[in-house]
Amino acid sequence: MSIFNTETDLPTSKSPNSASSLCSAQETAACCCVDVGTIIDNTDCTASYQNVFASRADAESAVEDLIQRARRVESEACDIHSEFKDVENGVELKVNFTFCCQIESINFQLGLR
Secondary structure, three states, X not given: OOOOOOOOOOOOOOOOXXXXXXXXXXXXXXXXXXOHHHHOOOOOOEEEXXXXXXXXXXXXXXXXXXXXXXXXXXXXXXXXXXXXEEEOOEEEEEEEEEOOOHHHHHHHHHHOO
């Protein structure tokens, strides 16, 4: 003998108050709970960094530090593109780090905080 009558006591996807009808992700039927694949889907594997430094030497030092940080989180060599541009108040540094997967990009960004 079952405690619940599965046809009447449990919410169904047809019920307007069911958990699955309130949740936009269809991977799970619980509200406020989504499959990690819904959020981390490997579509954004690039982390970008931009800052203005007083001198080119300071900017180059920052690039070396960022590269070391990227190397600590990568499982495969990440693709790194840096650009230095002289601006009115110093040197602008722009760097893009493209990792093999999105979680590495996230880990790198969290490590910079």
